[in-house]
Amino acid sequence: MNQAELDVVIEKHEKWLRDGYGERANLSYADLRRADLSGANLRRADLSGANLRGANLSYADLRRADLSGANLRRANLRGANLSYANLSYADLNWINWRDVVSLTVIAVQINTTRKNNQITYIKELEIWTTGCFQGTLEELKTSIENTHKDNEKLKAKYYRVIDFILQEEE
Incomplete structure (x- = not known):
């Protein structure tokens, strides 16, 4: 159109x-x-x-x-x-x-292997997005564990950002 x-x-x-x-x-x-x-x-x-x-x-x-x-x-x-x-x-x-x-949207840039990846949380929908991922918090954690199972440093970065977002949305 x-x-x-x-x-x-x-x-x-x-x-x-x-x-x-x-x-x-x-x-x-x-x-x-x-x-x-x-x-x-x-x-x-x-x-x-x-x-x-x-x-x-x-x-x-x-x-x-x-x-x-x-x-x-x-x-x-x-x-x-x-x-x-x-x-x-x-x-x-x-x-x-x-x-x-x-909508309450919290978006945080994180320096990852793809450079300046963004993690976004939409509170009212309880949806998390990052890169090509979109889903619940538990699905995000599973994705992080599977995708970065050999990179503890990168996993720790993701979890720090998740913790930050959860503190901010309270």
Whole structure:
């Protein structure tokens, strides 16, 4: 979907939200890679399964939007409102979380073998991400043990960052 087509969908969606005469945005499974959705009102939109990799969603209103299964890898969510959004099974790796509304996100850079790896914890979803990993804390610990079983120094770095994040979120 090109930007002009996307702008029409957003315009109809905003009209639907405003007076009920437009059309609810159904962007499920749409290819929206690198799309500019900055400031868009996508409240209650269906973005399930959409490919939003690298999309600009800064300051977008995504309240109650369905983002289940969406690929948000490397998306810019700065200042976006995600109140009550459905993010189940969404790919949330390497997102710009700065000033996101309604989620507590703690992201820490760690110097690893891949240089400046980022570990992110999304408190309300109880999701941890790092590199290509996304899952629970127990799954993260298992991944660290399996991936770095021969590097105690690197494992210790990961666990120090995890401990720091857990202290910060209290």
